[in-house]
Amino acid sequence: MRFDIISVFPEFFSVLDLSLIGKAQERGILSIDSHDLRDWTDDPHRTVDDSPAGGGAGMVMRPDIWGKAIDTVLSDGAGAGDEAGSVVVAIPTPSGTPLTQRTCERIASDAHHVVIACGRYEGIDARVAQHYAANGVQVIEYSLGDYVLNGGEVAAVALVEAVGRLLPGMVGNPESLVEESHGAAGLLEYPVYTRPVSWREADIPAVLLSGNHGAAARWRKDRALEKTAARRPDMVAKLDATALDKKDKATLASLGYLVPRGGTRPVPVRAREATPRDALALSELAARTFPDAAPAYLTDESIQSFIQQELSLARFQKYVANDRDRVIVLEADSKDLVGYALTIVPEADGIAGLDEGAPVDALIDGAERSGPLLELSKFYIDRQWRGSGGARILWDFTLADLASTCDKWANPGIFLGTNAANRRARHAYRKLGFEEVGTRQFTVGEQDNRDVVFARGLRVP
The missing domain is CATH 3.40.630.30 (Gcn5-related N-acetyltransferase (GNAT))
Structure with a gap:
């Protein structure tokens, strides 16, 4: 998979040379290039923004500059496996759709080339997203949450990390992707522990030291259900009832969620x-x-x-x-x-x-x-x-x-x-x-x- 990140601060992305993402680049699992948006300007001041049409505060990033930049990186990626539906232009924005694990899974499985356009100021001229979507490019405008950052750089790093770790060969034990928070089970991850057994008067739960793997698995599933119900009830309401066993349903009932006869989802x-x-x-x-x-x-x-x-x-x-x-x-x-x-x-x-x-x-x-x-x-x-x-x-x-x-x-x-x-x-x-x-x-x-x-x-x- 190829990532091209366009930003007015390309040096920000040196962090992606570290840890698993850095090792994955060395092994050829993915490639990451960062580009300075100002390289596509043609004025002495390297201007990338202008005042908003209709008035208002702040500045808006110009579509002509962004168009040239995105066209260039898309052209450079053409011929390297780009096919219909395999190219994604991702635009971090507070007004975007919340980024979810399911979205990251779709990008990891379907896309070959991801271009991330990091806006600043009041954002990128809306015609940029409209243009590429109208011309067959999958455009994803996404948000990390209900808050505002100074620019899209942090969100770009988050997308590369979240998608990159799903690529084959990235994670040593693929099973960990199933059990982790927001994984295939649709739950937040259960609490985890390691040595020492006792720390500051708090002990590792005895069931995890019992050697009974079935009991430990049940304990972990129950804790995952409890944590998800407490912190993300919206996720519990989306669980597939056909994937829940009798003990899962009993635990959910104790938390105030029931699966009616013939129901497809737990109901609070x-x-x-x-x-x-x-x-x-x-x-x-x-x-x-x-x-x-x-x-x-x-x-x-x-x-x-x-x-x-x-x-x-x-x-x-x-x-x-x-x-x-x-x-x-x-x-x-x-x-x-x-x-x-x-x-x-x-x-x-x-x-x-x-x-x-x-x-x-x-x-x-x-x-x-x-x-x-x-x-x-x-x-x-x-x-x-x-x-x-x-x-x-x-x-x-x-x-x-x-x-x-x-x-x-x-x-x-x-x-x-x-x-x-x-x-x-x-x-x-x-x-x-x-x-x-x-x-x-x-x-x-x-x-x-x-x-x-x-x-x-x-x-x-």
């Missing part, structure tokens, strides 16, 4: 307290999700009767307005509600659902209950989000909310009932820390059902 979600504006969406969500939990023997008439009586808009308006009816929703980035929990909180140290089979005498976390007994009346996740980890996010928020509500009691409890035939729900509640403590009869429409009753304490681990 959050749990929050419901507001009156959520009442309609809650009633619609409840109407969608309740039939999925109903046993097969329930008739459609019974199911619809229950929905109309217990899950109506009016009911949810009442629930949300009542402080003792704690309604927590799980909201996707699109603002759609994808899950909800409704907990009935009794007054003082009373018992909720006393007429609905509340396990009054059950032990709570192995001890006698001391405090109120709450009822988790509803806990549902929308169909396409089940199994994604959303239940855990919804429950953790709900548990923290209820524990805060009942913090003055030593051992308050919470119970729920779910149909005895619903093995999926029973398994899910066990994973949330509930234990089976009994059974009850529960009526849906005109039909009686046998429920299994679960209970647990409100202590947050």
Whole structure:
């Protein structure tokens, strides 16, 4: 690959004779030539700029000077492998598209000759980029970030480094290009360590010294996911869901990102307290999700009767307005509600659902209950989000909310009932820390059902 860099400060690029880029030039992997833009001027003062058309501050670099310079270096590179699409004119500018690893990968794989035009002052006359783009040259106007430099020289060095290191033979271990930040995995790189094992009271994580390479790889992937979610959530939202395994998805769920069934990208979600504006969406969500939990023997008439009586808009308006009816929703980035929990909180140290089979005498976390007994009346996740980890996010928020509500009691409890035939729900509640403590009869429409009753304490681990 050939790089030609044009600048009013060509001596700036002596830095590219150092390190891996310098060694790559010696080995013939790439060539770098810097050129003084002023060599293409024809006046005694070697002028490369003029005042902006239409007025304004600063000076603009002239298109006629830049045209001659770029034409020359393109002509010098012709015949050395330049083909249609293999020549790039790169123009660093604060108004350009952010430079990404994907862009660098495309240049490294597709281009043979890269000309970098380093502007100064107010930039290069816009007609330069327009002219070369219109004449079949790939023009890339790029930015290093949301800030302004004095000129394009630093950005030119960055482009040469970023593209050059991707060329075959540049990096000793090609696998490092996969694992590094912004690499093929699409993540920021995990934290790295080396000897000494202990330094200033900080130790290398034990898993990296265990000799268990699988555990070390998992630890690194989890840390990479955590760092990316914290620092670059935009990158997490672009991850290919088909490339994520079950453990990846579990880690992302713990960070607030779920992959819905059939989804192609992780979606940020959050749990929050419901507001009156959520009442309609809650009633619609409840109407969608309740039939999925109903046993097969329930008739459609019974199911619809229950929905109309217990899950109506009016009911949810009442629930949300009542402080003792704690309604927590799980909201996707699109603002759609994808899950909800409704907990009935009794007054003082009373018992909720006393007429609905509340396990009054059950032990709570192995001890006698001391405090109120709450009822988790509803806990549902929308169909396409089940199994994604959303239940855990919804429950953790709900548990923290209820524990805060009942913090003055030593051992308050919470119970729920779910149909005895619903093995999926029973398994899910066990994973949330509930234990089976009994059974009850529960009526849906005109039909009686046998429920299994679960209970647990409100202590947050």
